[in-house]
Amino acid sequence: MLLVAVATAGLLGCAQKNESQEDENEEGHALLGVIQAVDEEGLTLTVAHEEIPDFMPPMTMVFRVGPGDVQVFKEGDQIRARMIRDEDGGFRLIKIWKIDDKAASEMRKVNERLAKEAEKLASGYYLAEGDTFPEFALLDQYGNTVTPAQYEGKPFMLNFIFTRCTDGEMCPLSTSKMASLQKMAADAGLEKLEFISVSLDPQYDSPGVLRAYADAYGIDGKNFKFVTGEREAVRQLIKTMALTRIEADDDIIHSLATVLVDGDRKIVMRSTKKTWEPAAFLEAAKAL
Template identity: 30%
Template sequence: MTRRLVPVGLRAVALIFPALALACSGREEEPAPPAPAARAEAPVETKEYPLAGEVRGVDAEEAELRIRHEEIPGFMPAMTMPFQMPEGTDFSEFHLGDYVEGTLRVRSRGGVTEGYDLVGLEVVKPAIKPLVLEMTPEGPKLVEPSNRLRPGDQVPDFTMIQQDVTSRKLSELRGNVVVLTFIYTRCPLPEFCPMMDRKFNELSQSVAANPARAGKVRLVSLSFDPDHDTPEVLSKHAAIRGAKPPLWTYATASHDDLAAIAPALGLTFGPRKNEIVHNLCTAVIGPDGRLARLDVGTKANAWTASDMLRTISEALASGGD
């Protein structure tokens, strides 16, 4: 039986467009867009594309629905991407594994995409949902399992290639508090990867003010663009951003390692021809390798250096116990 959801003009955050909130784009091969004045005078054009895919993540706290959608001929390849849902969305209507169909209405002006809405979304094939028993403040409750780590969980090990070309496993940083964020160097939007660079710069200066503490803290900016972000590229980028190893290091990881660590930390990303669509993620890992804090989505770029410094100090004081 089809479970129909009320169409609510599901306005998605346009990850695939550089003008909107959850996408970052490398544009070296793209033609120059029309002049702003000419574009402003052009009429808005709307095209509709059928969208179909499987629900891969439901995050009511971040108001996101992640869909692994099929190829949309003439518009975008198959990929998994999060859609920001409007206030008031009933997330209990969505379940992992549900197969959904809807219409993607894409708006453009003067040949430049301005945004899109996901409308008429229907669950056409409900998933058979495996449930696990979880203890809650209200007592035992059957809930859908989640792949995302929680504070206290062991963070999976992976290998990173650092800006100095050396290889290092995350586990080799045990004994330190590790603050890990994800970026890629070609990201042009100031409120995304460049903002994380600025935040890590400020945080590194705050940590370095106490040499004893600095010796027990490692900041890692991990690129999810290993094909472009080679150690040479990362080294130059680090110099520009003011990163000084060993306190703050840029690194990257293989596609396989990224695929293993990303779901555990709530990171979603996917390459297109000239861009990488992604969300934001910052994790604090205690000296014992267990997760101390995880900020994903809007929270990942909302923290301040003083706020993060308190988390670091608490993790150091606990020693991971």
């Protein structure tokens, strides 16, 4: 897998090296580097990485990655990731995130406002129909920043899922319903209706993982964004919707919240049930 060893110390300069998503007990090694090449067919990234303390000197290597990663990242991107061993002894990158100081700073400012909004809510209270949906800033399955401000004048559907969810009546069903509603809205001529699914598992659900998840459901990403980001921002957004989220081994036990938000960011319809009907939300969207 090794291509060529090069001197890459200080490769990222003063770039953001935020690893707050990571747990010290996670498998593999933290890696910082710059993408040199992307092989979509071979599902690999060539990365010039900095020294990995007590493990590997700086060098350029070819890493296996997921199918979504080769679609999200491009040559020249600065990244942080976890490097792990494949079964055959090769190296693979997981949990890949682009390092972008400017975008991170702008997102942090927005999410500070989200935190203040969440702090106003007493325990057990949440934003209900008629309330203004809060600001947030997260990354979508293309690696782009998503904020409600981008949807000014446009209604949007929003729910919460995570890609490793195996309960067929929870995330898989919710995603299938959102995908069905997206198609129903297109057939009904609701061109302005947008869709957002927020990951409850940002530590695992990187943009590349979300890209593969969306593709697996055959979802058109033009108006359907799967978003992830800093755990604290996701936690605050969850709080505003009063979702239950409990980590248990490799699973997350959680409740549901599906909302329709109008073009003025007012919540016009909210459901916490598994049995929410896409047709009901479609009719509400038609009335906007």
